[in-house]
Amino acid sequence: MAERFEYGDGPMQYAVLRTASGDPRGTVVLIHGGFWRGTPDYFxxxxxxxxxxxxxxxxxWQVEYRQLPNGGGWPHTLDDLAAGVELLGRTAEEKGLELGRVVTVGHSAGGHLAVWALSRPAAVLPLAGAISLAGVLNLRLGDEEGIGRGAVTDFLGGHVAEHPDRYAAADPIARIDPALPVRIVHGDQDDVVPMNQSDTYVVAAREAGQDVALSVVEGDHMIVIDPVHPAFAALVAALEEIRALG
Incomplete structure (x- = not known):
């Protein structure tokens, strides 16, 4: 059964909870993509x-958030994601729900948000780690290369030279937390989010001392969220690795 909970007054400020039966292995905060642009059906x-x-x-815990042009972009998308994560903690307390280890998992732009959430400001709910599924993890590079028809530039309201503070605050590669593990799954035929988004993050994360690993799977940008594709096994393995670290 899916239950909906609101963390704000807007139509895209909500999350949906699906609970496993028995003793849970943990909790996934699942975040969709769409290059920070989109409509409600992206959820x-x-x-x-x-x-x-x-x-x-x-x-x-599947989180929706405001996107461009519907009230999203800097800083509202980030604020929404942070609020959605914190609502999980309050909801679990109210429902008496045992969360176990909480891992953020996101696809594409959601991968950016999943990894960014590890270093979100004023965090209350502890996260065990993050998994990026073909995520945008290097915003500077994304701005330079114009990925997603200028999606990064639109998301942050300009190029890095115009808003270096925004990029510093929003870019996962600039906010690496060595204490929290990150796992990445990326398709080798992805022509939407280039593999260099994952590769450059892995290099920087290892230099910073973070526990990070990249699994390259066969397929395009969408196979990493297909539960019948072998990429799903890579995701489950990554979740179990992070779970075991606790």
Whole structure:
């Protein structure tokens, strides 16, 4: 059963909780992509993945957030994601729900948000780690290369030279927390988010002393959220690795 909870007054400020039966393996905060642009139907993109994770014994907290042009962008998308994560903690307390280790998992722009959440300001709910599924993890590089038809530039309201403070605050590669592990799954035929987004993050993370690993799977940008593709096994393995670190 899926239950909806609001963390704000806007139509895109909500999350959906799906609970696993029995003792949970942990909780996944699942974040959809769309290059920080989109419409409400983007939320349902990873729903089959959410259901498959519940079947594997994970609670799933699927977060919606404001995107461009519907009130999103800097800083509102980040504020929404942070608020959505914190609502999970309050909801679990109210429902008496045992969360276990909480891991953020995001696809594409959601991968950016999943890893960014590890260093979000004023954090209350502790996170065990993050998993990026073909995520945008190097915003400077994304701005330079114009990925997603200028998606990074639009998201942050300008180029890095115009808003270096925004990039510093929003860029996962600039906010690496060595204490928290990151796992990355990326398709070798991805022509939407280039592999260099993952590769450059891994290099920087290792230099910073973070526990990081990249799994390259066969396929395009969307296979990493397909629960019947072998990429799903890579995601489950990454979740179990982070779970075991606790």
């Amino acid at each position: 349902d993109g990873p729903t089959p993945l959410a259901e498959a994770l519940v079947d594997r014994g994970w609670h799933v």
